[in-house]
Amino acid sequence: MEFRSIKGTYDILPNDADRWQRIETHVRDFIIRAGYSEIRTPAFEKTELFTRSVGENSDVVSKEMYSWTDQGGTDLTLKPEYTASVIRSYIQHNLGAKSPLTKLYYLDNLFRRERPQQGRYAQFLQYGIEAIGSSHPEQGAEVITIAYELLVELGIKDINLKLNSIGSSECRNEYRQALKDFLQPHLDKLSETSRKRFDSNPMRILDTKIDFEIVLLEDAPTITSFLTLDDANHFDEVKIYLEALDVPFTLDTTLVRGLDYYNRTVFEWISNDLGAQGTICGGGRYDGLVEKMGGNPTPAIGFAIGIERLILLIKDQTTKFHKNKPHLYFVSLGENAQIASMKLSRDIHSALPDIIITNDMSVGSLKSQMKKADKSNADVALIVGEEEVSNNQLSMKPLKGQGDQQSIKL
Numbered sequence: 001m002e003f004r005s006i007k008g009t010y011d012i013l014p015n016d017a018d019r020w021q022r023i024e025t026h027v028r029d030f031i032i033r034a035g036y037s038e039i040r041t042p043a044f045e046k047t048e049l050f051t052r053s054v055g056e057n058s059d060v061v062s063k064e065m066y067s068w069t070d071q072g073g074t075d076l077t078l079k080p081e082y083t084a085s086v087i088r089s090y091i092q093h094n095l096g097a098k099s100p101l102t103k104l105y106y107l108d109n110l111f112r113r114e115r116p117q118q119g120r121y122a123q124f125l126q127y128g129i130e131a132i133g134s135s136h137p138e139q140g141a142e143v144i145t146i147a148y149e150l151l152v153e154l155g156i157k158d159i160n161l162k163l164n165s166i167g168s169s170e171c172r173n174e175y176r177q178a179l180k181d182f183l184q185p186h187l188d189k190l191s192e193t194s195r196k197r198f199d200s201n202p203m204r205i206l207d208t209k210i211d212f213e214i215v216l217l218e219d220a221p222t223i224t225s226f227l228t229l230d231d232a233n234h235f236d237e238v239k240i241y242l243e244a245l246d247v248p249f250t251l252d253t254t255l256v257r258g259l260d261y262y263n264r265t266v267f268e269w270i271s272n273d274l275g276a277q278g279t280i281c282g283g284g285r286y287d288g289l290v291e292k293m294g295g296n297p298t299p300a301i302g303f304a305i306g307i308e309r310l311i312l313l314i315k316d317q318t319t320k321f322h323k324n325k326p327h328l329y330f331v332s333l334g335e336n337a338q339i340a341s342m343k344l345s346r347d348i349h350s351a352l353p354d355i356i357i358t359n360d361m362s363v364g365s366l367k368s369q370m371k372k373a374d375k376s377n378a379d380v381a382l383i384v385g386e387e388e389v390s391n392n393q394l395s396m397k398p399l400k401g402q403g404d405q406q407s408i409k410l
């Protein structure tokens with residue numbers, strides 16, 4: 001039997017890993033410069049953490065989690081998202097006591113059992129930030145601006161920021177009822193998914209991709225007219241900041257997001273180049289989550305970006321991430337030569353850590369090692385034989401461009 005990777009998962013092979021590493025390094029450096037510190041939480045948590053935060057009726061919890069009961073009878077789940085886990089850790093370690101504002105970032109694998117397709121995987125790499133402790137619109141504007149500047153810096157074009165406010169839970173209750181009243185007469189015409197959502201989570205019907213439902217919803221009440229004065233003022237402030245900071249956005253009253261913990265500002269960046277999986281970044285405010293999970297009431301806002309989708313979008317634009325490091329290839333002929341080259345590699349690395357050195361360990365002939373050096377993409381071959389060892393020298397042969405072999409005294 002031949003084993004293959006599980007559907008929805010993928011291998012990153014050596015010739016591609018470089019590109020991933022560079023993007024990972026880039027996004028880390030970018031956010032550290034903005035004053036965010038890394039947090040890493042375990043790959044799995046208690047299942048209840050996600051049912052309580054993301055919501056029992058959300059697609060993520062009801063359909064997409066990899067969950068199991070361990071031998072001790074504990075219900076566990078591979079993390080389908082990071083925010084709940086970050087908040088669990090924030091409360092557990094009392095991070096709020098150390099500073100009134102906690103700014104965190106993460107870059108880690110998550111797991112969702114969705115139907116795999118381009119840009120949608122069972123295991124995916126997510127990069128996100130959470131700013132915990134401020135309810136001010138300024139904080140929302142900062143978080144959104146950070147995502148915008150990163151996407152611009154990465155050269156991602158043709159993306160559109162959709163922005164909405166879903167207000168506080170009181171106004172959402174009223175809005176839900178109004179939406180249900182509007183949809184009730186059309187219930188038998190709605191799709192099965194929307195009929196289910198009608199009872200469990202009616203605002204998610206606004207997310208429909210079915211033409212008939214989209215047209216029907218054009219006349220539906222919008223959340224905007226249900227916002228409290230405070231909610232509306234808060235949202236106006238966010239918009240004023242974004243305009244002042246030149247962050248373009250489109251208002252979209254149908255944007256509700258699929259996770260239950262959000263309130264007030266929600267946003268998504270959509271790309272037209274990703275087909276069905278167009279959302280590259282999603283986020284929003286979640287002022288009630290810390291308290292709901294057992295902590296002191298603490299407002300927060302954050303976003304997350306799918307790295308696979310990012311990589312699909314910057315595939316042809318990676319030149320700025322492809323600064324190759326100098327690469328030396330040691331060809332060693334004989335035992336003493338092998339030892340000399342390995343020692344020399346150690347010395348070169350401690351003096352010049354950025355150089356790549358391949359030591360040929362094949363114990364092959366000069367010809368066969370040189371063939372491999374040529375194929376390796378190295379810049380220079382350093383040839384060491386017994387004679388070179390006794391004369392304390394080596395031969396250097398350029399592998400790219402012009403140039404003759406020369407002897408170098410060590």
Ligand code: HAM
Nearest residue numbers: 081083119120121124279280281282283302303304306
């Ligand atoms: P989300 O919208 O569920 O939000 O996911 C954020 C991003 O993760 C998506 O826009 C997408 O790029 C990527 N993503 C999600 N699922 C998959 C998948 N199956 N395959 C590939 N990429 C995927 C959250 O997870 C929230 N925790 C974001 C957040 C942080 N809100 C506040 N703070």
